Amino acid sequence: MSQPQRGRFVTFEGIEGAGKSTQMELLVQRLVDAGEPVVVTREPGGTALGEKLRGLLLDPDIGQMAAETELLLIFAARAEHLAQVIRPQLEQGAWVLCDRFTDASFAYQGAGRGLGSERVATLEGWLQGELRPDLVMILDVPVEVGLQRALARGKRDRIENEDVAFFERARSAYLERARCFPDRYRIIDGAQDLESVSTAVVRIWDEWQQAQGH
């Protein structure tokens, strides 16, 4: 029996309130409508253990946590996610759409917390080997816009309690990564109205799929 072709791994990134979840749902619907096998997941999380770790990471009652602890907990959840969901699903030929992945660690822990990109890259290399997202959609919004949208939902989680400078560093890190790897990254202006953002996402998606020969 022939092996299924490896699936595709697509991630959505951006600071809080950038519109990742909203736009991911839109693409999921397109893939489902086309009859494609789709797995929708998120980080931190995506497995039973990962969701428990997410609860700890975002719990405002925990308060301060050493940046190293935060990074290692995130990668612990990621190791489980890779083993239980991402790798097996890609091997079976599924489209794996993930709300945040390792770019968020470069942005939030590497830049936001100031741990630097080398430590993140070391863990990335150890746990992921050669595995990287095939496409990273970065929804880019000014920090004030993102925080306003996110905070309109109510209670802040532990990371949302950070100051504006933290999110500015995270935003800059995302944009820098997109500049470094233009073949796999796309930046979308997420500050536009919902319909304009969706149109931009779909256009990028269609162009990318064409370039992939789909």
Ligand code: Z5A
């Ligand atoms: N984290 C980390 O530090 N390191 C890591 O490696 C990873 C994660 C993987 C949880 O992530 C936290 O984990 C996150 C980073 C950290 N920090 N925090 N806090 P998350 O993705 O679950 O949490 P989030 O970024 O806070 O999600 P979010 O605020 O829901 O953002 P979003 O998914 O980009 O936005 P949304 O849910 O699609 O939209 C937010 C609201 O804006 C909603 O009411 C929408 O209706 C509205 N919206 C969306 N688009 C628009 C437009 N275009 N116009 C107007 N309103 C809009």
